[in-house]
Amino acid sequence: MPRDDTLSLRSSEDIVLIRQAVRAAAVDLRLSLVDQTKIVTAASELARNTLEYGGGGTVRIQGLQDGGRRGLRLTFEDKGPGIPDIERALKDGYTTGNGLGLGLGGARRLSSEFAIESRPGEGTKVTIARWTS
Amino acid sequence: MDRIPILKMGEYLLVTVQVDMHDRLAMTLQEDLADRIVKVRARAVLIDISALEVVDSFIGRMLGSIAAIARVLDAETVVVGMRPAVAITLVELGLALPGVRTALNVEKGMEILRRSLETSRGNGAATEAVAQPTDADAQG
Numbered sequence: 139m140p141r142d143d144t145l146s147l148r149s150s151e152d153i154v155l156i157r158q159a160v161r162a163a164a165v166d167l168r169l170s171l172v173d174q175t176k177i178v179t180a181a182s183e184l185a186r187n188t189l190e191y192g193g194g195g196t197v198r199i200q201g202l203q204d205g206g207r208r209g210l211r212l213t214f215e216d217k218g219p220g221i222p223d224i225e226r227a228l229k230d231g232y233t234t235g236n237g238l239g240l241g242l243g244g245a246r247r248l249s250s251e252f253a254i255e256s257r258p259g260e261g262t263k264v265t266i267a268r269w270t271s
Numbered sequence: 272m273d274r275i276p277i278l279k280m281g282e283y284l285l286v287t288v289q290v291d292m293h294d295r296l297a298m299t300l301q302e303d304l305a306d307r308i309v310k311v312r313a314r315a316v317l318i319d320i321s322a323l324e325v326v327d328s329f330i331g332r333m334l335g336s337i338a339a340i341a342r343v344l345d346a347e348t349v350v351v352g353m354r355p356a357v358a359i360t361l362v363e364l365g366l367a368l369p370g371v372r373t374a375l376n377v378e379k380g381m382e383i384l385r386r387s388l389e390t391s392r393g394n395g396a397a398t399e400a401v402a403q404p405t406d407a408d409a410q411g
Contacts, residue, residue, distance in 0.1 A: 182327035
């Protein structure tokens with residue numbers, strides 16, 4: 139039975155718990171150490187975004203099986219203000235907060251799949267996946 | 272309260288990060304280190320991150336800030352022990368830690384710091400040596 143957990147994201151301590159849960163899931167799926175590190179790091183960036191810009195939300199952690207391939211999908215959802223200009227938000231160095239502006243673009247580079255949906259006033263949903271190579 | 276211990280050894284401060292830091296703990300470390308550098312007049316800071324399985328942009332930025340703050344307070348910083356998977360991930364994330372000196376392990380890091388302290392003392396002596404003839408000239 140593949141893993142499918144949803145964790146809530148309310149404080150900076152939750153970011154640590156999410157990193158640990160994603161690591162455990164990646165180890166279970168026998169992702170390589172580099173792949174584990176990449177998805178855990180991407181999760182950390184996206185979790186911080188959800189918290190800082192979305193006002194908190196949830197993370198769904200799903201184990202995937204596709205033929206011989208195994209993967210991990212993470213879905214970050216918030217009901218925050220949304221992102222008015224996604225293209226701009228994906229650019230390195232662009233930030234409306236006090237971070238480095240590497241979160242979204244960096245998470246996209248660290249993932250095999252990346253999708254983002256956002257509606258101003260309704261919230262943001264970011265989905266990433268990392269597959270065994 | 273949660274804190275990362277800072278050890279003092281002569282002019283050196285040593286920090287071993289052994290826990291997965293939440294953001295506030297990282298900020299506290301930054302402030303504690305700045306305080307300690309001034310309080311004990313430290314000239315060098317060595318941060319061992321060999322236990323860290325993940326360095327995200329927040330922690331990366333914190334390492335950069337620590338190095339910059341230490342420099343402003345006249346101390347050198349070296350970050351040692353980064354895991355290969357962390358290095359690969361950090362670069363792909365877009366963070367190559369500009370302005371942060373790194374070394375493979377504690378021993379190499381200490382060597383860099385020692386040499387750098389010797390050089391700064393050496394330069395100090397050289398500046399004085401150059402200054403002396405000028406004084407003599409002025410007197411003569």
